[in-house]
Amino acid sequence: MAAALPALVSACGSDGGPDTSIPPARLTFANRLRIPPLARPATGPGGVKRFDLTMRRGQAELLAGRRTETWGFNGPHLGPTIRARRGDTVQMAVTNQLGEASTVHWHGMRLPARMDGGPHQPIEPGASWSPRWTIDQPAATTWYHPHPHGSTAMHVYRGLAGLFLIDDPDGPKLPSAYGVDDIPLILQDKRFAADGSPTGDPHRGTFGMLGDHVLVNGTHDPCLEVSTERVRLRLLNGSNARMYHVEFADRRAFQVVGTDAGLLNAPVETARVSLSPGERVEIVAGFTAGEQVILRSAGGDADIDEGDLDLLKVVARDRLAESPAVPARLADTRIDVPAGARVRRFRLNGHDAINGEEMDPSRIDEVVPAGAREIWEVENHVYAHNFHIHEVAFRVLDVDGAPPPAYLAGPKDTVYVPGKSTVRLAVEFGHHIDPTTPYMYHCHLLRHEDSGMMGQFVIVRPGTEDLVPRTLAHAAHHG
Ligand code: C2O
Numbered sequence: 001m002a003a004a005l006p007a008l009v010s011a012c013g014s015d016g017g018p019d020t021s022i023p024p025a026r027l028t029f030a031n032r033l034r035i036p037p038l039a040r041p042a043t044g045p046g047g048v049k050r051f052d053l054t055m056r057r058g059q060a061e062l063l064a065g066r067r068t069e070t071w072g073f074n075g076p077h078l079g080p081t082i083r084a085r086r087g088d089t090v091q092m093a094v095t096n097q098l099g100e101a102s103t104v105h106w107h108g109m110r111l112p113a114r115m116d117g118g119p120h121q122p123i124e125p126g127a128s129w130s131p132r133w134t135i136d137q138p139a140a141t142t143w144y145h146p147h148p149h150g151s152t153a154m155h156v157y158r159g160l161a162g163l164f165l166i167d168d169p170d171g172p173k174l175p176s177a178y179g180v181d182d183i184p185l186i187l188q189d190k191r192f193a194a195d196g197s198p199t200g201d202p203h204r205g206t207f208g209m210l211g212d213h214v215l216v217n218g219t220h221d222p223c224l225e226v227s228t229e230r231v232r233l234r235l236l237n238g239s240n241a242r243m244y245h246v247e248f249a250d251r252r253a254f255q256v257v258g259t260d261a262g263l264l265n266a267p268v269e270t271a272r273v274s275l276s277p278g279e280r281v282e283i284v285a286g287f288t289a290g291e292q293v294i295l296r297s298a299g300g301d302a303d304i305d306e307g308d309l310d311l312l313k314v315v316a317r318d319r320l321a322e323s324p325a326v327p328a329r330l331a332d333t334r335i336d337v338p339a340g341a342r343v344r345r346f347r348l349n350g351h352d353a354i355n356g357e358e359m360d361p362s363r364i365d366e367v368v369p370a371g372a373r374e375i376w377e378v379e380n381h382v383y384a385h386n387f388h389i390h391e392v393a394f395r396v397l398d399v400d401g402a403p404p405p406a407y408l409a410g411p412k413d414t415v416y417v418p419g420k421s422t423v424r425l426a427v428e429f430g431h432h433i434d435p436t437t438p439y440m441y442h443c444h445l446l447r448h449e450d451s452g453m454m455g456q457f458v459i460v461r462p463g464t465e466d467l468v469p470r471t472l473a474h475a476a477h478h479g
């Protein structure tokens with residue numbers, strides 16, 4: 001129906017004029033928000049959906065009028081959005097044309113460790129890797145990015161990241177017309193050199209680089225025109241270190257419908273959501289015809305969230321298509337742990353170790369029985385960190401003993417761990433047994449992850465925990 005509505009001419013700014021704002025000037029919202037293309041799968045025998053991804057170098061205009069070298073999947077910058085359904089078997093055919101080794105990790109995907117794309121599944125330059133798995137988890141906004149140990153920060157910063165949306169045909173009805181009323185917003189901060197190339201050392205200082213420009217889907221100074229009364233925004237913090245506190249400039253309320261690992265039980269109304277690196281939040285926001293409103297990030301005092309930043313201008317058309325209301329019930333899963341559940345403790349000190357140990361690809365830190373439900377307690381003795389666990393879904397039980405904000409009580413895989421605080425998680429592990437291929441857990445501030453704030457766990461047959469070797473003889477030492 002959107003096509004029948006009158007277009008709002010130039011509501012999204014002029015289409016010309018090079019932007020020379022380095023350092024940042026006030027945004028003018030001159031550029032139409034880029035929507036990453038949807039990947040088109042080839043359907044093979046048995047209905048397997050094959051997605052081809054090529055990691056390559058290219059040239060992109062991140063700032064208007066300035067071409068610069070960037071990295072991307074299937075294109076010069078970022079990657080296509082992959083969309084598949086629960087129950088689908090997918091095969092990812094990944095080719096590495098970067099000229100150096102990398103990996104592709106499916107962040108948020110619950111799959112066998114050999115398909116996970118962490119540091120143990122390197123793809124050599126010129127080589128291909130074709131993991132295949134059946135999607136068996138609730139609808140969620142997940143994403144993919146490289147994970148080569150020691151170089152993740154640089155590979156992501158140069159542009160390697162994309163979304164992987166999981167739909168559930170049995171799920172509630174939410175806006176889902178991609179690019180129309182279901183809009184991805186990948187937030188990434190950058191610093192730019194005079195030639196328009198992303199600059200700054202993502203391994204510098206305590207947190208790595210914090211940028212002073214925010215690109216949304218790789219678009220600088222972006223504007224989004226909407227044509228429906230309600231729009232689902234899928235926010236991904238794809239930044240190296242920066243945390244965002246996202247709100248509309250007029251503080252309007254919106255509904256949070258999902259977090260990292262799936263939908264909330266019921267929508268939660270709020271006016272602000274915070275995302276540390278790697279986290280996702282799905283919101284449904286309402287707009288009135290003809291209005292314009294800015295989406296921004298408010299600064300905080302966590303060291304990784306400095307400064308107020310405008311993110312995007314939303315322009316509503318003069319006539320909006322009707323949208324159904326957000327259902328009152330969205331999902332009925334809740335992650336709980338049994339009484340007497342095992343508790344594991346993870347101490348964060350400095351920025352290059354967990355429990356006093358730097359990541360060692362040949363060391364298994366934790367052995368977890370398949371299907372376990374455990375409490376993981378993350379105790380931060382220093383400044384801001386966060387914590388991501390591969391393969392699992394978890395629920396935040398409490399932060400320093402207090403329950404998290406309502407919208408953060410849903411299914412997640414990454415959580416902000418404020419300085420000098422303790423976060424307790426109820427963690428649900430999967431059933432893909434493999435005693436010799438580990439999954440990772442780590443701080444998702446990429447500078448910290450790269451410098452060793454990461455550990456490894458394996459999932460084993462229950463009862464065999466003590467029989468599993470804690471050293472991997474053939475661990476890949478790539479980086
Ligand atoms: Cu998003 Cu181990 O990573």
Ligand code: CU
Binds near residue numbers: 106108
């Ligand atoms: Cu991950």
Ligand code: CU
Binds near residue numbers: 445448
């Ligand atoms: Cu950290």
